[in-house]
Amino acid sequence: MSEHHCDAIVVHCMDFRLQHHLNRWIEERFGKRNYDRVSLAGGVFDLDTIRKQVAISHRLHAIRVAVLINHEDCGAYGSEGTPERHRNDLLRARQLLQSDLPGLQVETYYLHLDGQFETIEADQAL
Numbered sequence: 001m002s003e004h005h006c007d008a009i010v011v012h013c014m015d016f017r018l019q020h021h022l023n024r025w026i027e028e029r030f031g032k033r034n035y036d037r038v039s040l041a042g043g044v045f046d047l048d049t050i051r052k053q054v055a056i057s058h059r060l061h062a063i064r065v066a067v068l069i070n071h072e073d074c075g076a077y078g079s080e081g082t083p084e085r086h087r088n089d090l091l092r093a094r095q096l097l098q099s100d101l102p103g104l105q106v107e108t109y110y111l112h113l114d115g116q117f118e119t120i121e122a123d124q125a126l
C-alpha cells in the first residue's frame with residue numbers, strides 16, 4: 001500500500017465556470033498525481049458528505065492536507081451565498097474536519113470568478 005498515498009484532498013464546486021482555474025491551481029500546488037478530488041455542488045455546502053469524503057481519503061491515502069474551496073456566485077447557495085456565509089461555512093468545515101482528523105492541515109479559500117484564490121482565515125476582517 002505504500003505506493004497508494006497522496007498528499008491532499010481538494011474539495012470544490014462542480015460549477016463549469018471554475019474548472020479551468022481549479023485545474024491550473026491544483027496542478028501548480030500538488031502536481032499531476034498527488035491529490036484526491038471532490039467536485040460537488042456548493043463546495044462545502046453539504047458538509048456531512050464532505051466529512052465522509054475527507055475521512056475516506058485520509059483512511060485510504062493518508063492525506064496530510066485538505067483544501068476547501070468555495071466560490072463567488074455559487075448557485076448551490078443562491079441568494080444566501082454572501083461572502084460572509086461562505087467564510088462561515090468554510091471555517092466551520094475546517095473546525096469539524098480538524099476535530100474529525102487531528103493533525104490534518106485544512107486550508108480554506110474563496111475563489112472569485114476571475115480566478116483569484118482568496119485565503120480565508122479565522123482572524124481576518126471581512
Ligand SMILES: [Zn+2]
Pocket residue numbers: 013014015041042043071073074075076
Ligand atoms: Zn458553486
